[in-house]
Amino acid sequence: MSTVLKTIGIVGAGQMGCGIAQVSALAGYKVNIYDLSQERIESALATINGNLARQVSAAKMTDDERKAALSLISGSADVNDLAPMDLVIEAATEDESVKRKIYTLVCPVLKPDAILATNTSSLSITRLASATDRPERFMGIHFMNPVPVMKLVELVRGIATEEATFKMARDYVSSLDKTVTVAEDFPAFIVNRILLPMINEAIYTLYEGVGTVDAIDTAMKLGANHPMGPLQLADFIGLDTCLSIMQVLHEGLSDSKYRPCPLLVKYVEAGWLGRKSGRGFYDYRGEVPVPTR
Numbered sequence: 001m002s003t004v005l006k007t008i009g010i011v012g013a014g015q016m017g018c019g020i021a022q023v024s025a026l027a028g029y030k031v032n033i034y035d036l037s038q039e040r041i042e043s044a045l046a047t048i049n050g051n052l053a054r055q056v057s058a059a060k061m062t063d064d065e066r067k068a069a070l071s072l073i074s075g076s077a078d079v080n081d082l083a084p085m086d087l088v089i090e091a092a093t094e095d096e097s098v099k100r101k102i103y104t105l106v107c108p109v110l111k112p113d114a115i116l117a118t119n120t121s122s123l124s125i126t127r128l129a130s131a132t133d134r135p136e137r138f139m140g141i142h143f144m145n146p147v148p149v150m151k152l153v154e155l156v157r158g159i160a161t162e163e164a165t166f167k168m169a170r171d172y173v174s175s176l177d178k179t180v181t182v183a184e185d186f187p188a189f190i191v192n193r194i195l196l197p198m199i200n201e202a203i204y205t206l207y208e209g210v211g212t213v214d215a216i217d218t219a220m221k222l223g224a225n226h227p228m229g230p231l232q233l234a235d236f237i238g239l240d241t242c243l244s245i246m247q248v249l250h251e252g253l254s255d256s257k258y259r260p261c262p263l264l265v266k267y268v269e270a271g272w273l274g275r276k277s278g279r280g281f282y283d284y285r286g287e288v289p290v291p292t293r
């Protein structure tokens with residue numbers, strides 16, 4: 001555990017917020033999750049409990065460890081409950097206007113010396129920092145999905161981020177037994193600058209009829225040794241998040257090679273967001289995922 005930070009606030013009880021809460025509690029931090037509705041919080045706590053219970057069943061953790069971790073996590077739809085937190089990590093929807101509104105709400109509640117971080121996949125840290133009252137104590141702490149499994153965390157400084165802030169974030173990430181890589185504040189940083197164009201190209205490959213969903217995913221799993229096919233991974237990340245990242249790359253780098261595939265745009269417009277909405281390139285409503293094209 002970090003010697004300075006003891007309490008972690010999380011904004012956004014989605015898939016990333018749950019994962020960050022889980023690994024933080026397992027490392028001994030007291031965690032408070034904030035989201036818009038109590039219903040969302042309850043569902044997040046149930047997800048975290050389910051993940052920990054699976055670890056207990058697989059004899060990877062004792063039931064006492066599960067209980068100890070759960071006892072460190074609380075959640076509420078009252079933003080004032082973030083007031084005592086030393087570090088608050090915003091993991092809400094990948095939409096700049098949503099994040100800006102959250103900072104307007106959260107900053108007045110926080111201790112003056114609290115650190116505010118964002119788990120954004122792509123947005124400018126410097127620009128997000130300008131919507132806070134503490135650009136020097138603001139930075140990107142970018143976890144990968146699924147958080148409990150993936151070893152990497154990208155750290156991204158904005159132009160105003162102080163060295164003390166960066167060091168505290170690095171110590172926190174190391175205390176979770178994760179590996180830090182440092183990225184400069186460019187659109188989508190390192191992992192998504194490389195990964196998302198590959199996923200977008202896989203969607204173009206489907207759109208142009210080069211292969212079916214199954215053919216494309218099998219090709220990349222068995223032909224390139226990827227643990228998930230690119231369309232399966234897109235569904236796992238969330239197609240809304242994939243589209244937002246491609247839009248940030250396209251606009252931020254002004255290069256047509258990052259143009260989001262029109263099929264990706266259509267799926268998001270249809271509300272087909274991948275696993276989290278029950279349908280994306282696969283249909284998740286049955287026993288096993290079924291390719292939709």
Ligand SMILES: CC(=O)CC(=O)SCCNC(=O)CCNC(=O)[C@H](O)C(C)(C)COP(=O)(O)OP(=O)(O)OC[C@H]1O[C@@H](n2cnc3c(N)ncnc32)[C@H](O)[C@@H]1OP(=O)(O)O
Nearest residue numbers: 051054058060121143144145146148149191192227228237
């Ligand atoms: C968009 C961004 O901003 C950045 C990103 O995150 S990009 C996405 C990066 N992530 C990836 O690329 C993931 C690629 N996929 C994989 O690595 C693997 O398919 C996977 C680790 C997700 C699953 O691996 P697998 O071998 O097929 O499955 P499985 O054997 O069931 O699971 C392996 C472990 O992961 C855990 N796991 C799997 N999915 C999980 C989830 N959603 N949440 C928590 N734990 C999970 C399992 O419990 C299991 O743990 P143990 O080894 O302790 O038992």
Ligand SMILES: NC(=O)C1=CN([C@@H]2O[C@H](COP(=O)(O)OP(=O)(O)OC[C@H]3O[C@@H](n4cnc5c(N)ncnc54)[C@H](OP(=O)(O)O)[C@@H]3O)[C@@H](O)[C@H]2O)C=CC1
Nearest residue numbers: 012013014015016035036091092093094119120121145237
């Ligand atoms: N998915 C991925 O693979 C990765 C995502 N990220 C990044 O992490 C962040 C979260 O992504 P992810 O967890 O996948 O997204 P999800 O859609 O799973 O979760 C987002 C959560 O934020 C909540 N939310 C929306 N608006 C507000 C608000 N104003 N106040 C509080 N909570 C709000 C949503 O609530 P509701 O559903 O009610 O709107 C939802 O619970 C994004 O910035 C994303 O880019 C980073 C790494 C990997």
